[in-house]
Amino acid sequence: DSGVTQTPKHLITATGQRVTLRCSPRSGDLSVYWYQQSLDQGLQFLIQYYNGEERAKGNILERFSAQQFPDLHSELNLSSLELGDSALYFCASSGQVEGYEQYFGPGTRLTVT
Amino acid sequence: SQQGEEDPQALSIQEGENATMNCSYKTSINNLQWYRQNSGRGLVHLILIRSNEREKHSGRLRVTLDTSKKSSSLLITASRAADTASYFCATDLLGGGADGLTFGKGTHLIIQP
Numbered sequence: 001d002s003g004v005t006q007t008p009k010h011l012i013t014a015t016g017q018r019v020t021l022r023c024s025p026r027s028g029d030l031s032v033y034w035y036q037q038s039l040d041q042g043l044q045f046l047i048q049y050y051n052g053e054e055r056a057k058g059n060i061l062e063r064f065s066a067q068q069f070p071d072l073h074s075e076l077n078l079s080s081l082e083l084g085d086s087a088l089y090f091c092a093s094s095g096q097v098e099g100y101e102q103y104f105g106p107g108t109r110l111t112v113t
Numbered sequence: 114s115q116q117g118e119e120d121p122q123a124l125s126i127q128e129g130e131n132a133t134m135n136c137s138y139k140t141s142i143n144n145l146q147w148y149r150q151n152s153g154r155g156l157v158h159l160i161l162i163r164s165n166e167r168e169k170h171s172g173r174l175r176v177t178l179d180t181s182k183k184s185s186s187l188l189i190t191a192s193r194a195a196d197t198a199s200y201f202c203a204t205d206l207l208g209g210g211a212d213g214l215t216f217g218k219g220t221h222l223i224i225q226p
Contacts, residue, residue: 002155002157004155033213033214035213035214042216042217042218042219043156043201043216044216045213045214045215046213047213048213056213058213088153090155090156092156100161101146101158101161102146102158102214103158104148104155104156104157104158105155106154106155107153107154107155109153
């Protein structure tokens with residue numbers, strides 16, 4: 001158990017809909033990262049937050065957004081969903097801004113029908 | 114785009130044998146990490162090696178890093194059935210504060226009992 005929790009575990013929704021994925025980092029970790037894992041794209045970094053502020057952006061679509069709240073939990077919002085958004089979404093946390101190991105949550109499996 | 118590329122894509126060996134996986138990357142790095150993923154689950158951090166290190170050990174794991182060749186290898190000695198998983202190398206870009214990890218496509222390791 002990494003100490004990172006994600007909810008929900010599974011999500012099935014229709015095209016065009018909007019969903020919110022939630023992540024609670026390990027106790028004391030200030031950095032939160034979001035990743036998408038799909039068969040064709042592999043593991044892709046989406047976005048990083050550090051202590052409530054956006055720190056780095058990766059391959060995140062404009063339809064996706066995230067935020068980190070004062071209690072350090074984070075949410076990833078996915079809107080106008082398309083079939084291609086079906087994937088595993090992982091949250092990870094670390095205690096440092098950069099350069100250290102990341103601890104991954106169990107993931108949320110999103111299926112868009 | 115993929116920064117790290119693992120080789121081989123898949124590897125099947127007998128329990129007790131050693132398993133070696135290789136990773137190549139394209140740009141300068143601060144550090145390189147190896148992660149393990151059991152089917153459909155979250156990633157587990159295995160080992161981190163910094164750009165000024167050449168070799169690192171952790172239990173049955175041995176990692177080497179050759180920055181001149183932009184490559185790394187992961188050796189698992191005396192493999193066990195429980196080592197069956199996908200293994201990913203991950204790099205973070207040098208400086209810039211952008212610390213989302215870039216993952217390769219992974220090596221799927223199967224340990225035959």
